[in-house]
Amino acid sequence: MSYDLLFEPVKIGPVTAPNRFFAAPHATGHGFSLPAGSTALRAMKAEGGWGTVAVQITEVSNNSDMANHPIERIWDDVYLDQHAKQVEAIKAHGSLAAIELAHGGMRARNFATGVPVIGPSDLPILRAELPVQAKAMDKSDIREFRRAHKKAAQNAKDVGYDILYVYAAHDISLLSHFLSRRTNFRSDEYGGSLENRARLLREILEDTLELAEGERAVALRFAVHEPGAKHAMTYDGEGREVVEMLADLPDLWDVNISGWSADSATSRFTEQGYQLEFTSFVKQVTNKPVVGVGRFTSPDTMASVIKSGKLDLIGGARPSIADPFLPNKIKENRVEEIRECVGCNICVSMDAYGVPLRCTQNPTIGEEWRRGWHPEIVGQANKQETSLIVGAGPAGLECALTLAKAGHQVTLADAADEVGGRALLEGGLPGLHGYRRVIDYRLWNLQQRGNVDIYTASPLEAGDLGDFGADNIIFATGASWRCDGVGRSNFDAVDWASGTNVLTPADIIAGKVPDGPVVVYDDDHFYMASVLAEHLHAKGCDVTYVTPLESVASWTAYTLEQRSIIGRFKSLGISMHVNSTFRDYRAGVVTVEDAYACDSEKRFEASALIFVGARTPNKALYEGFAQSQPDSRAFLIGDCLVPGMIQAAIHSGHRVAKELIDDGVVPFKLEKPIAAE
Ligand code: ADP
Ligand code: SF4
Numbered sequence: 001m002s003y004d005l006l007f008e009p010v011k012i013g014p015v016t017a018p019n020r021f022f023a024a025p026h027a028t029g030h031g032f033s034l035p036a037g038s039t040a041l042r043a044m045k046a047e048g049g050w051g052t053v054a055v056q057i058t059e060v061s062n063n064s065d066m067a068n069h070p071i072e073r074i075w076d077d078v079y080l081d082q083h084a085k086q087v088e089a090i091k092a093h094g095s096l097a098a099i100e101l102a103h104g105g106m107r108a109r110n111f112a113t114g115v116p117v118i119g120p121s122d123l124p125i126l127r128a129e130l131p132v133q134a135k136a137m138d139k140s141d142i143r144e145f146r147r148a149h150k151k152a153a154q155n156a157k158d159v160g161y162d163i164l165y166v167y168a169a170h171d172i173s174l175l176s177h178f179l180s181r182r183t184n185f186r187s188d189e190y191g192g193s194l195e196n197r198a199r200l201l202r203e204i205l206e207d208t209l210e211l212a213e214g215e216r217a218v219a220l221r222f223a224v225h226e227p228g229a230k231h232a233m234t235y236d237g238e239g240r241e242v243v244e245m246l247a248d249l250p251d252l253w254d255v256n257i258s259g260w261s262a263d264s265a266t267s268r269f270t271e272q273g274y275q276l277e278f279t280s281f282v283k284q285v286t287n288k289p290v291v292g293v294g295r296f297t298s299p300d301t302m303a304s305v306i307k308s309g310k311l312d313l314i315g316g317a318r319p320s321i322a323d324p325f326l327p328n329k330i331k332e333n334r335v336e337e338i339r340e341c342v343g344c345n346i347c348v349s350m351d352a353y354g355v356p357l358r359c360t361q362n363p364t365i366g367e368e369w370r371r372g373w374h375p376e377i378v379g380q381a382n383k384q385e386t387s388l389i390v391g392a393g394p395a396g397l398e399c400a401l402t403l404a405k406a407g408h409q410v411t412l413a414d415a416a417d418e419v420g421g422r423a424l425l426e427g428g429l430p431g432l433h434g435y436r437r438v439i440d441y442r443l444w445n446l447q448q449r450g451n452v453d454i455y456t457a458s459p460l461e462a463g464d465l466g467d468f469g470a471d472n473i474i475f476a477t478g479a480s481w482r483c484d485g486v487g488r489s490n491f492d493a494v495d496w497a498s499g500t501n502v503l504t505p506a507d508i509i510a511g512k513v514p515d516g517p518v519v520v521y522d523d524d525h526f527y528m529a530s531v532l533a534e535h536l537h538a539k540g541c542d543v544t545y546v547t548p549l550e551s552v553a554s555w556t557a558y559t560l561e562q563r564s565i566i567g568r569f570k571s572l573g574i575s576m577h578v579n580s581t582f583r584d585y586r587a588g589v590v591t592v593e594d595a596y597a598c599d600s601e602k603r604f605e606a607s608a609l610i611f612v613g614a615r616t617p618n619k620a621l622y623e624g625f626a627q628s629q630p631d632s633r634a635f636l637i638g639d640c641l642v643p644g645m646i647q648a649a650i651h652s653g654h655r656v657a658k659e660l661i662d663d664g665v666v667p668f669k670l671e672k673p674i675a676a677e
Contacts, residue, residue, distance in 0.1 A: 013212075022050065050320055058074050261561075336444050395650060500586060503609070545577065
């Protein structure tokens with residue numbers, strides 16, 4: 001298929017995007033306090049060919065304080081220098097710079113700024129767990145909001161942004177809160193009918209268009225559909241009516257679905273292009289260009305989306321994080337080199353946790369400025385060395401590719417019949433197929449190189465290693481699931497009663513299916529236990545999920561998957577027991593006690609207990625070798641250094657490779673706080 005149409009320019013009001021690749025606004029976890037890092041991150045996307053690069057949510061006033069999310073600000077002149085530098089860095093590569101001006105409305109909490117949260121009505125804010133209410137805006141508040149938005153837009157225009165956003169998406173916007181029947185209980189001209197509820201949105205659009213003076217484009221980001229929300233905007237109801245009402249007012253429609261968990265759905269629950277079902281009607285209603293997202297990574301899909309008239313621009317947040325050079329690779333006919341987003345939402349989890357983003361596929365994201373890492377260029381090694389890497393899981397594969405790019409002669413050996421380590425094994429579990437992309441990208445690229453030898457079915461022992469004569473030996477031998485009851489909430493080993501059937505994730509992945517009811521005990525709290533529960537249910541087991549923590553698969557709240565996991569458990573009939581600490585397993589019965597009331601216990605029949613807890617690093621090979629050859633250059637990477645997320649293993653493989661290439665440990669730079677006089 002020809003991809004030429006993806007490289008056609010697109011006119012957006014008074015400005016022209018050089019191609020159809022649109023790096024959508026997304027949380028970077030950097031925000032206003034780490035401007036050098038976020039600027040370098042966005043400039044990298046421009047370098048990689050994204051014709052438009054958008055800056056994430058940028059607060060337009062101090063009563064839109066979204067801390068603890070590290071986002072941008074433009075409500076004070078102190079922030080303008082960093083925006084000017086950012087615009088310059090994006091434009092240096094010929095891309096358009098866009099900025100998502102936003103007011104969080106009832107999503108703001110204002111803990112940091114200490115002023116009242118505002119919204120259409122006197123209601124608790126839209127974070128039910130927080131003890132904060134919003135104040136119903138009176139007419140002077142509305143005037144002040146319009147003034148602040150206009151001032152922010154003027155600031156954005158002055159520093160050179162090409163596209164100024166008006167934001168009504170994700171349920172993180174004052175304008176969405178005015179639009180929605182769920183949050184707008186006003187009886188004045190801003191409440192009641194849809195026309196009234198949309199009045200403030202229209203006014204803000206008109207204000208922004210007025211000051212843009214035909215020199216800047218004005219985009220509207222609008223969530224046309226809110227799956228599962230009460231009084232929701234729907235693509236065949238009020239969502240569509242809003243688009244019809246404002247059809248040709250903005251210069252660009254950026255459309256998606258809401259809330260954030262629907263918009264940033266993971267590959268466990270959605271396929272590429274999952275939003276089109278809801279967003280593709282927009283192009284039939286407006287004459288203005290339309291951009292939309294949906295984890296697009298396949299150029300064939302992108303071309304067919306454009307060809308079939310569903311979108312004019314391909315929006316990519318996660319695809320542009322995983323591969324900032326995706327457009328250039330398509331342009332240069334290097335499609336196999338695309339580092340496809342696996343849809344795991346580690347990026348999201350970091351921002352949601354309040355720290356700079358990380359990516360499973362792209363270890364260099366967020367490291368562009370502070371470590372000087374580039375997603376494509378690793379530099380040439382100071383010395384042409386030979387490196388033996390033992391273990392071809394995520395860490396070994398990444399380390400091998402990075403060293404090979406730098407000119408090392410690389411040998412990669414793995415005991416298994418196929419490379420991939422845990423990405424291969426876990427990739428076979430329900431919903432985790434995305435992890436295969438971790439392998440695909442690296443293996444293909446390794447196979448293209450003349451300086452890489454890959455050996456599978458090659459279990460190595462300490463004695464083999466010295467004979468090999470490599471300058472560097474890198475151990476990437478992974479970690480093993482513990483079967484002794486030690487997990488994240490309990491560090492004391494359990495003395496299992498004799499005759500009990502305790503299995504680990506490795507046993508289940510290897511194909512064991514217990515005969516009879518099973519208890520999956522989750523003391524890991526990420527995805528594994530819930531995935532195994534689903535897997536065993538599909539194999540016909542009667543599954544009970546038990547965890548000592550307060551919620552099911554706690555960390556998945558940060559990857560925005562927790563509600564979907566709970567929903568799936570409910571639909572499958574998997575019973576869930578939280579606050580339930582393991583006490584005993586004997587005679588086919590698992591006993592747990594309530595974490596808060598020690599005298600209260602529950603019993604579950606179980607032909608097997610699937611224990612999902614901590615992991616032990618597989619470093620015996622390294623220790624044996626290092627002991628016998630203390631002067632050798634031996635390094636641990638990935639899970640055998642410290643068990644963690646696949647993202648952490650890949651980052652570790654990349655870091656150690658870079659340290660070898662650059663001949664030493666390079667510490668990362670720190671940003672200086674801005675001092676406002
Ligand atoms: P990581 O996430 O750190 O990359 P994985 O567990 O995914 O770790 O991968 C470790 C890989 O190391 C597995 O594919 C395993 O087969 C391989 N491995 C472990 N020990 C040896 C060994 N002694 N010789 C060769 N390969 C090994
Ligand atoms: Fe995609 Fe996962 Fe990277 Fe996010 S962290 S961009 S979801 S691969």
